[in-house]
Amino acid sequence: MTGGTVISARPATQVQSPNVRRADPCTLVIFGALGDLSRRKLLPAIYSLMKEHLVADSFRVLGVSREDGQTDDTFRTEMRKALGSSDEIEDVDADLWEELCKRLFYCSADLTCAEDYQRIGERLKQIEADRPEEQRNRLFYLAVPPSVFEAIVRNLSQSGLAPRTRTADARPWVRVVIEKPFGRSLETAQQLNDLVLGLFAEHQTYRIDHYLGKETVQNVLVLRFANSIFEPIWNRQSIHHVQITAAESVGVEERGRYYEEAGVVRDMFQNHLMQLLSLTAMEPPPVMTANAVRDEKVKVLKSVRWMTPETIPQNAVRAQYTPGAMAGKHVPGYTQEKDVAPDSTVPTFAAVRLYIDNWRWTGVPFYLRSGKRLKHRVSEIAVQFRTPPHLMFGGQPQGAMRPNTLVMRVQPNEGVSLNFEVKVPGAAVALTSAIEIAPVDMDFTYAEAFGEVAAPAYETLLLDVMIGEATLFTRSDEVEAAWRVIDPLIQYWDAHKPKRMPTYAAGSWGPREADELIERDGVEWREPAG
């Protein structure tokens, strides 16, 4: 958003201290403990939870990985290094690290090999020995590539380490966290759901989408349903369109191999963008329970108009980044990245126009876009309202006004802003019919209003699993409903390789084709500041 005055929003009253809940006593078993996710996200999250006294005194971590030569001590050294290089933690506190270090254990295992689970079980018994039986809760976190999900869930179940529990309040509890991607198509997601739900109950299964752990994503529901000013206008009568952007400035980094298999649609649309879409468009749930919220999300995903081979060419654009400049530095194009085929046609950018065929949203386009190596790292949901039906302020040419836009900034600078028109001050204008008007922004940022930045998503989500709060995790039918929206697009694009892949220079806002897609409707993409 450009121009405009900034009016800060501050909490009008003292903020109530939140209802802080501590995690149940448990052992967190990380499969893939020496991998990237564990080092970059899970360990820092555990450290922060300990710092905030949110884990139980008997909380332990058992890291499991293939690597043989490791011991508890070498694992602890590795994890200390991981914390030191984490950009989520400023200074590692020596005392706190001492405390955490004592709680870290290691076990080497080939997770595809059933026998190795006995060894894991023995280590778990040692670790849990000082805890009463009913507190021997276990959280198995699959921070591993999807190719081994299946083998692991089977082995976990068959080894008896993770028995199915009948009710969510059974103690000790056993929970399994499954990382994305959950399947590579609707069919494989259904197969994985069948397998997992044949072994564990839904209440034991936590499918992660880390976007749901982000503060603003959760705030979408509060903003919509805890304020009476928005909901009456949250519909086709008042809203012209919605733009959902998840732009990244990074390229594929070290993940070329994975990305070649995934592409932007599987990597970002099927999960993160579908979550943002469903929270923006869903109906109010009767209560804020996990199932009530997820029921509404599923309903709205099921109302998204199916894309078909006939409609896709007019409603979706894919592209790949070419070399360009990011922050003044030259960066390579996608096909020059490590582990990427020089003739790859995998999209690193996509833009899609979707319609939701229900009472509230008929006729309102939802434009979604995501890409790597875009100008800034920005994720936001921008709701653009209709312009007034008639303008009588002659100082302003019709059409020059900015329509009111409510922007929910997911990152960076999490917050919400609303722009509206005001009269430019001054008495110089003699004729009221020639009043000059200008847009201003009313801006709320979490950092300014609450003096703190939001907790990283993994911290929120890990705590939720340890508490048993499933609202921010994707239910089986929700994953499938999201795949139902996305699968036709993937299939169509796989079957129709482009003769010439549309491109965009790294550091730009995407391909010309994406601009054309939206401009056909007389609309422009926003260019949010980073």
Ligand code: BG6
């Ligand atoms: C992950 C994708 O799910 O989300 C990555 O696999 C992407 O490719 C990342 O970079 C973006 O997450 P965030 O939190 O940095 O916006």
